[in-house]
Amino acid sequence: MQQVADWLKKLGMSEYAERFAENGVDLSVLRDLTDQDLKDLGVLLGHRRKMLRAIAELDGVDNGTPKPTAATLQPNDTAEFRQVTVMFSDLVGSTALSARMDAEDLREVISAYQNCVAETVSRFGGFVAKFMGDGVLIYFGYPQAHEDDAERAVRAGLELVSAVNNQKTGAVLQTRVGIATGLVVVGDLIGSGSAQEQAIVGETPNHAARLQGIAEPNTVVIAENTRKLLGNLFELEDLGVKDLKGIPVPANAWAALRPASVESRFEAFHATGLTELIGREEELELLLRRWSKTKAGEGQVVLLSGEPGIGKSRLTAALLERLAGEPHTRLRYFCSPQHTDSALYPFIHQMERAAGLAYDDSPQAKLDKLDALLAQTSTSAQDAALFAEMLSLANDDRYPVIELTPQQRRQRTLEALAAQLETLVRANPVLMIFEDVHWIDPTSLEVLGRVVDQIPTLRVLLSVTFRPEFNPPWIGRSYVTALTINRLGQRDIDAIIEHLVGNKGLPASIRQDIIERTDGIPLFVEEMTKAVMESEGEGEARRTASAVPPPALAVPASLHASLMARLDRLGAAKEVAQVGAVIGRQFSYALLASVVRQREPELGSALDRLIAAGLLFRQGAPPRATYLFKHALVQDTAYGTLLRSQRQELHARIAKVLEQEFQETIGAQPETLAHHYSQAGLVDLAIEFWRRAGARSADRSAHHEAVGHFGCALDLVGKLPPSHQRDERELGLMLALAVSLIAVHGFGSIRLEECAVRAKELSDKLDESQSRFAAQRIAWNSSLMRQPLPRTAALARDLVGLAEEDGNPAKLAVAHRASGYSLLIAGEFREAAEMLAQGATIADTIPEGEFAIYGEHPSMVCRAYGGQVKILMGFPESGMRLIEAAVAHARQQNNAHSLAWALGVAAHVSQSQHEPAATARFASEAIETAREHRMPQWLALGERCKGWAIHQLGDFEGGLNLLRQGVRRWYETGAVLHTTHAEICLAESFLVQGHAVAARSYLSAARAHCASFGENYLAAEMDRLDALLFQCEGAPTDMVEECLAKAIETARQQGARLFELRSATALARVIAEHHERKARDILAPIYNWFTEGLGTSDLKDAKALLDRLK
Known part of the structure; x- marks a missing residue:
C-alpha cells in the first residue's frame, strides 16, 4: 500500500491515498484499474486521465485500457x-x-x-x-x-x-x-x-x-x-x-x-458601494415576538423575502429549533418549480407526508393511513372523502358519496383545508411554514390567502418565504409583518465559519479567503466552508476556497464553485444527485431506484453519502423513503452539470418509468409527465399530457392552471413540422384554451382575440364543420366585447347559418344564444326574446356534455339573457323567474365561471330595474365568486353594480368609489361592450347628488359610444337622463318634455315597456305641476298595461304618482 501512496504523492495526488488503501488497491491491482474504477473511487476526471497515463507507463506495461486513436475526434460522454x-x-x-x-x-x-x-x-x-x-x-x-x-x-x-x-x-x-x-x-x-x-x-x-x-x-x-x-x-x-x-x-x-x-x-469588487449587511439575531427575535403574540391568541403572519441562498430557510430552521421545547403543532409546505400549475400541490404532498403514504401501499392501506391522520383533527366523513379525492385515492365505500358539482367540490375542498387549521389550534398553537411561495400554484395561493384571512382569530404563526419576484397581496394588514433578509456582515460570516469548523481549526488565510469571496450570502458561506473542510489537505482546501464557478444556469455564480467542488467529490453518488435533480426538488426512493438502475446497496450508499454531505434531507426509510434537496440551488447545480443530451435521456427515462410503474401519477398529475416529456424533447407525448393536464384543471375550475397547461402544449405544437394533423392538434388546443381564457381574462381580452383569430385561420384551412363552428363562436365572443355591434351581429348570423346547414341541435342552441344576445344589445328586444327562447328550448333537449367544447351551457345563458329581455319588455316576474332558473342551473355547472356569469347578469338586470337591494345581493355573491376564482370580468361587473346599489342606498362616497373601481376594472379587461351602461351608471349617480356637469360628461360619453358601437338597448334611458339633466340645469320645461317624449317613443319602438313606463312617469311628474289630468292620461295607459311585477320599484313609483293625481 505504501508503494501506491508514494506513487500518488509523486503525481501530486496524495489526497486519494486513503481512498485507495480503503479499497485494497496495491501495486498489483493498480495496473488493472480502468477509468470506471477510478470514477467509482471518486477520482476527478482530470486526475483520472493523468493516473491512466501514469499507470500505462508503469514498467512499460499498458493497463489494458485502449488509448484514444486519431479517429476519436469528438468528446466522449464525460463532457x-x-x-x-x-x-x-x-x-x-x-x-x-x-x-x-x-x-x-x-x-x-x-x-x-x-x-x-x-x-x-x-x-x-x-x-x-x-x-x-x-x-x-x-x-x-x-x-x-x-x-x-x-x-x-x-x-x-x-x-x-x-x-x-x-x-x-x-x-x-x-x-x-x-x-x-x-x-x-x-x-x-x-x-x-x-x-x-x-x-x-x-x-x-x-x-x-x-x-x-x-x-x-x-x-x-x-x-x-x-x-x-x-x-x-x-x-x-x-x-x-x-x-x-x-x-x-x-x-x-x-x-x-x-x-x-x-x-x-x-x-x-464593491466599487459602486456596499450593500448594508446585518446579522440574524434581530430577525429571529422578531419572529419570537410574533410567536409570543400568537400564543396569546393574536395570530401573526411573517413574510420573509430574499434572494436565493440569502438565509430564509436558515432563519426558519433557527425558529424551529428555538421552539422545539414548547408545545405546538408544526405544519410545513414546500412549493415546487415543476408544479406551478399543479393545483394544491404543496397541500397534497404535505398530507401525503403527514399520513406516511407509500407508493406501494395498497389502496386500502393508503385510506387507512389517511383516516389515522384525519382522526387527529376529528375530520368529518364528508371532508375525509374530499381529501381522499384530492389525493387521488379511490373511495372504497368507507366515505359517503359526495353529490356536488366540480365547482362546489372544489369550494368545499378549499374550505375543508382551511378548517383543518381551525381544529389543530384547539390543542396547541400552530407554527405553519410555507416555503418557496414564488413557485406556488394559483389554487394553493387561494388557500393560503384564506389562511391569511383566518390568522387574526387563530393561534397560528404563519411564516411565508419567497424570492423577491413574488409580490405578496397581504402586505399592509395589521397582523402581517414583511421582512426582507439582507446579506451578512463579516462578523456574522466569521461566526458561521467558526460554528462549521468547530475544533478542527482552519488557517487564517483560508478563513479570510472565504470571508472575502462569499459576498455575505449565508448559503455560500456554509457550502464553501463545508467544501474546504471536506478537502484532504491544506493545498486542496486552499484551491477549493478559490474555485471558479462553472456555468451558472439558475445558480448564482458565486455559489457554483463550492457546490461543484462538493459534487465532484461524491464519486458515483454524483450521478445519483444528478438523476434526483432531473426528477425534481423532491423525489422518492422508488422512482429513483427505477431510473438509476443501480443495485440497492450501491444506491443506498450513494444516497447516504449525499445526506452526509448535507445535500439531501430524507424522510422515512428505503424503499419508502422520500428525499428533498436541501436547497433548490443544490438541485439546480446538479442539474446544470449535465449536457442537454444527458438531460433529455434522463427525462425520457423518468417519464417512461412513471408511465409504466407509477400509473397513479398519470391520472393525478399528468403535468408531471408532460414536464419530463417536454424536457426530453418528446414533443408528441408532451403535447398530449399537457392537453390532459389542461383538461383536468379546467374540469376542476382551476382555469388559471389550465391556461398554463394548454399554453405549454401550444408552444410545443409550434415546433412540429407543418401537416394536417399538426393543425388539428393546434386547433383543438386553441378551442380548449379559449374556454379557460374567457374564465381567466374575460371575453374582451387581447389573448382571447388572438386565440380567436388563430382558431379561425386553422378552421378555414382544415374546412371541418365542427371545428369551423367552434372557431366562429370564439370569434363572435371576442368580437362581441371589442368590435362594433354590426360586425358582431353578422358573425352571429353566420353562426346561425352554419348551424342550420349542419342541422346539429347543439350548434343551433349555441347559435341562437349568440344571435339572441346580439339582438338584445342592438335593442331589438322582440326578436331577441324569440331567439333566446328557442335557444333555451333546444338546449334543454341536449346532454350537457355536448356543450363542453364551448365552455358554457346555452340553456343557462339563454335563460339569463331571456329573463333580461322579458323584464325590459314589461314582464318582471316572468323575467326574474328565468334569471333565477339560470342562476340555479349555473350552480350545477362544471366550473365557477358559469355561476359568476349568471350572478353578474342577475345583478345587471336588477340594476336595470332600479332595485338596489336585489342588485347588491346578486352583485355581492358575484364579487365573492369572481374574486375567489380570479375572474376579472365578472369581478368588474359585480363591483360596478354593487357600487351603483350602495350609492342608491345612501352611501354616496363608498358607492361611487366602488362603481368607479368596477368601471376601471371592466375597461382593463379589454372589454368595450357595456361602455354605455357603465357611463350611464356614473351619470345617474352624479345626477342623484346634483353634480350636473359631471353627469353631463358621462352621459355624453355614453351617447358617443352608443353611436359608434351600436349598443342601442339603453337608447331610451339616455333620452330620459338627458331630460332629467336639462331639468337639473334649469332648462325650459318644453325642452325637458320633448326629451321625455322622445324617450317614450324610442322605448315603444323597441318594445321596452319598462323604459317606457319609467320615462312616462318622469314626464307625468313634470306635467303634473300644471296639468294633472294630462299627466294622468300619459301615465295611466302604460301603467295599466302591466299585469305582473306590481311590487317592483318602477311600478310602485308610477302607482304612487297616479294615486296623487286622482
Whole structure:
C-alpha cells in the first residue's frame, strides 16, 4: 500500500491515498484499474486521465485500457459544462523572423518563446492546451478551476508580455495576447500522440484568438465578459466596439494596462458601494415576538423575502429549533418549480407526508393511513372523502358519496383545508411554514390567502418565504409583518465559519479567503466552508476556497464553485444527485431506484453519502423513503452539470418509468409527465399530457392552471413540422384554451382575440364543420366585447347559418344564444326574446356534455339573457323567474365561471330595474365568486353594480368609489361592450347628488359610444337622463318634455315597456305641476298595461304618482 501512496504523492495526488488503501488497491491491482474504477473511487476526471497515463507507463506495461486513436475526434460522454477563460498568445513578426533567420536559429527562438509562455502561465494556474507554431492556446478554469481565473489570466498576460520582451535571444521578441471568458463544453482528450489535446467546444476560443488579432504588440486585449469578472482590479482602456470575424455581433474590447492600486480585492469588487449587511439575531427575535403574540391568541403572519441562498430557510430552521421545547403543532409546505400549475400541490404532498403514504401501499392501506391522520383533527366523513379525492385515492365505500358539482367540490375542498387549521389550534398553537411561495400554484395561493384571512382569530404563526419576484397581496394588514433578509456582515460570516469548523481549526488565510469571496450570502458561506473542510489537505482546501464557478444556469455564480467542488467529490453518488435533480426538488426512493438502475446497496450508499454531505434531507426509510434537496440551488447545480443530451435521456427515462410503474401519477398529475416529456424533447407525448393536464384543471375550475397547461402544449405544437394533423392538434388546443381564457381574462381580452383569430385561420384551412363552428363562436365572443355591434351581429348570423346547414341541435342552441344576445344589445328586444327562447328550448333537449367544447351551457345563458329581455319588455316576474332558473342551473355547472356569469347578469338586470337591494345581493355573491376564482370580468361587473346599489342606498362616497373601481376594472379587461351602461351608471349617480356637469360628461360619453358601437338597448334611458339633466340645469320645461317624449317613443319602438313606463312617469311628474289630468292620461295607459311585477320599484313609483293625481 505504501508503494501506491508514494506513487500518488509523486503525481501530486496524495489526497486519494486513503481512498485507495480503503479499497485494497496495491501495486498489483493498480495496473488493472480502468477509468470506471477510478470514477467509482471518486477520482476527478482530470486526475483520472493523468493516473491512466501514469499507470500505462508503469514498467512499460499498458493497463489494458485502449488509448484514444486519431479517429476519436469528438468528446466522449464525460463532457461537461465549464466557465473557462481562454488566452491566445501569438509571437509578433514571426514571418519576418523566418525570412532573416535560418531554420535552426528560428527553432530556438520559437522554442524559447513557447517555454516562456508555458512557464509564465503555469505560475498563474493556466493550462497550455495546444502549441500552434508561434501561437499558444491556454485555458484558465480547466482542468483545474480557481475562483479568480479571469484575474489570473490577465495577470499572466501582463506578465507574459514583459517576460517575452525580456527574452535573451538573437532577436527582440514581442507578443500579443487575447483573453475571453465564456461557457464551453469541455470533454476528454481527443486525438493521440503529438496530436492529442484537451477538447473545448464553444465560441470563447475563437473570441480570444480574434482579440489577439486586433491587439497591438506587447498588449493584452480582453473581452467584455472577462472585464465584468475583474471589478476594479486593473486599469483598463476602452477600445470601443469591435466587429470581429466569426463573432455574431460587434463586441466591446478592452486593453489591460496594469494592476490597479486598490486597497483590497473586496474594495475592487464593491466599487459602486456596499450593500448594508446585518446579522440574524434581530430577525429571529422578531419572529419570537410574533410567536409570543400568537400564543396569546393574536395570530401573526411573517413574510420573509430574499434572494436565493440569502438565509430564509436558515432563519426558519433557527425558529424551529428555538421552539422545539414548547408545545405546538408544526405544519410545513414546500412549493415546487415543476408544479406551478399543479393545483394544491404543496397541500397534497404535505398530507401525503403527514399520513406516511407509500407508493406501494395498497389502496386500502393508503385510506387507512389517511383516516389515522384525519382522526387527529376529528375530520368529518364528508371532508375525509374530499381529501381522499384530492389525493387521488379511490373511495372504497368507507366515505359517503359526495353529490356536488366540480365547482362546489372544489369550494368545499378549499374550505375543508382551511378548517383543518381551525381544529389543530384547539390543542396547541400552530407554527405553519410555507416555503418557496414564488413557485406556488394559483389554487394553493387561494388557500393560503384564506389562511391569511383566518390568522387574526387563530393561534397560528404563519411564516411565508419567497424570492423577491413574488409580490405578496397581504402586505399592509395589521397582523402581517414583511421582512426582507439582507446579506451578512463579516462578523456574522466569521461566526458561521467558526460554528462549521468547530475544533478542527482552519488557517487564517483560508478563513479570510472565504470571508472575502462569499459576498455575505449565508448559503455560500456554509457550502464553501463545508467544501474546504471536506478537502484532504491544506493545498486542496486552499484551491477549493478559490474555485471558479462553472456555468451558472439558475445558480448564482458565486455559489457554483463550492457546490461543484462538493459534487465532484461524491464519486458515483454524483450521478445519483444528478438523476434526483432531473426528477425534481423532491423525489422518492422508488422512482429513483427505477431510473438509476443501480443495485440497492450501491444506491443506498450513494444516497447516504449525499445526506452526509448535507445535500439531501430524507424522510422515512428505503424503499419508502422520500428525499428533498436541501436547497433548490443544490438541485439546480446538479442539474446544470449535465449536457442537454444527458438531460433529455434522463427525462425520457423518468417519464417512461412513471408511465409504466407509477400509473397513479398519470391520472393525478399528468403535468408531471408532460414536464419530463417536454424536457426530453418528446414533443408528441408532451403535447398530449399537457392537453390532459389542461383538461383536468379546467374540469376542476382551476382555469388559471389550465391556461398554463394548454399554453405549454401550444408552444410545443409550434415546433412540429407543418401537416394536417399538426393543425388539428393546434386547433383543438386553441378551442380548449379559449374556454379557460374567457374564465381567466374575460371575453374582451387581447389573448382571447388572438386565440380567436388563430382558431379561425386553422378552421378555414382544415374546412371541418365542427371545428369551423367552434372557431366562429370564439370569434363572435371576442368580437362581441371589442368590435362594433354590426360586425358582431353578422358573425352571429353566420353562426346561425352554419348551424342550420349542419342541422346539429347543439350548434343551433349555441347559435341562437349568440344571435339572441346580439339582438338584445342592438335593442331589438322582440326578436331577441324569440331567439333566446328557442335557444333555451333546444338546449334543454341536449346532454350537457355536448356543450363542453364551448365552455358554457346555452340553456343557462339563454335563460339569463331571456329573463333580461322579458323584464325590459314589461314582464318582471316572468323575467326574474328565468334569471333565477339560470342562476340555479349555473350552480350545477362544471366550473365557477358559469355561476359568476349568471350572478353578474342577475345583478345587471336588477340594476336595470332600479332595485338596489336585489342588485347588491346578486352583485355581492358575484364579487365573492369572481374574486375567489380570479375572474376579472365578472369581478368588474359585480363591483360596478354593487357600487351603483350602495350609492342608491345612501352611501354616496363608498358607492361611487366602488362603481368607479368596477368601471376601471371592466375597461382593463379589454372589454368595450357595456361602455354605455357603465357611463350611464356614473351619470345617474352624479345626477342623484346634483353634480350636473359631471353627469353631463358621462352621459355624453355614453351617447358617443352608443353611436359608434351600436349598443342601442339603453337608447331610451339616455333620452330620459338627458331630460332629467336639462331639468337639473334649469332648462325650459318644453325642452325637458320633448326629451321625455322622445324617450317614450324610442322605448315603444323597441318594445321596452319598462323604459317606457319609467320615462312616462318622469314626464307625468313634470306635467303634473300644471296639468294633472294630462299627466294622468300619459301615465295611466302604460301603467295599466302591466299585469305582473306590481311590487317592483318602477311600478310602485308610477302607482304612487297616479294615486296623487286622482
